[in-house]
Amino acid sequence: MSDTSTREPPRDALTAAALTSERIEPDENAWTRRLVLFLRVMAVLSIAKGLYHWAQVTGFVGGEEEAFENQTMAWQTATIYFAVIELVAAVGLWLATPWGAVVWLTTVVSMAVIELMFPGIYGGSLIVVGIEALMLAGYLVLAWMAARERPP
Numbered sequence: 001m002s003d004t005s006t007r008e009p010p011r012d013a014l015t016a017a018a019l020t021s022e023r024i025e026p027d028e029n030a031w032t033r034r035l036v037l038f039l040r041v042m043a044v045l046s047i048a049k050g051l052y053h054w055a056q057v058t059g060f061v062g063g064e065e066e067a068f069e070n071q072t073m074a075w076q077t078a079t080i081y082f083a084v085i086e087l088v089a090a091v092g093l094w095l096a097t098p099w100g101a102v103v104w105l106t107t108v109v110s111m112a113v114i115e116l117m118f119p120g121i122y123g124g125s126l127i128v129v130g131i132e133a134l135m136l137a138g139y140l141v142l143a144w145m146a147a148r149e150r151p152p
Contacts, residue, residue, distance in 0.1 A: 028149065029149060030149070031142065031145040031146040031148070031149050032146040032149060032150075034142055034145075034146070035096075035139075035142040035143060035145075035146040036096050038138060038139065038142050039093045039094070039096050039100070039101070039104075039139075040093070040094060040096075042093050042104060042135065042139070043089075043090045043091075043093035043094040043100075044090075046086045046087070046089045046090035046093060046104065046107070047086070047087065047090040049082065049086045050082070050083055050084075050085075050086030050087035050089075050090060051087075053079050053080075053082045053083035053086065054083045056068060056079050056083075057079060057080060057083055072120075072121075074118065074120070074121050075121050075122070078114055078121050078122065081110070082107065082110075082111070085103060085106065085107050085110075086107055088103055089103040089104040089106075089107050092104065101139070101143075104139075105136070105139070108132045108135060108136050109132075109136075111128065111132055112128075112129050112132045112133065115128050115129050115132075116129055
């Protein structure tokens, strides 16, 4: 005869006990992690944009007619500005620092202003303005939700 005290409990009892003993706690920093992920994606995008502007300055992209030297002074100035500030913003965004977000917000607003107010420089594309506005709105929503996670 077998001893019933040494037998293992039924498998269903173990599963039910395991489910009730493990409490699923809400993730307290979910929005903060989403914000950091968003900032990292924006950092990669800023690196790409900054390197593209440097490629324009150095002549790696474009033909003879589109050479940096053949462009207007306003175009050259804006291109150099974005070549520098996009890469600075990328570093700050990747590190998720407050100054990185501020520099990135400056680049987003600057590009929108140049496209809207000075269409002669880059062509006045409303698509670029719309994309910049969507990125800005995404950041503001994520920052708001992350701030609500942390009580004062």
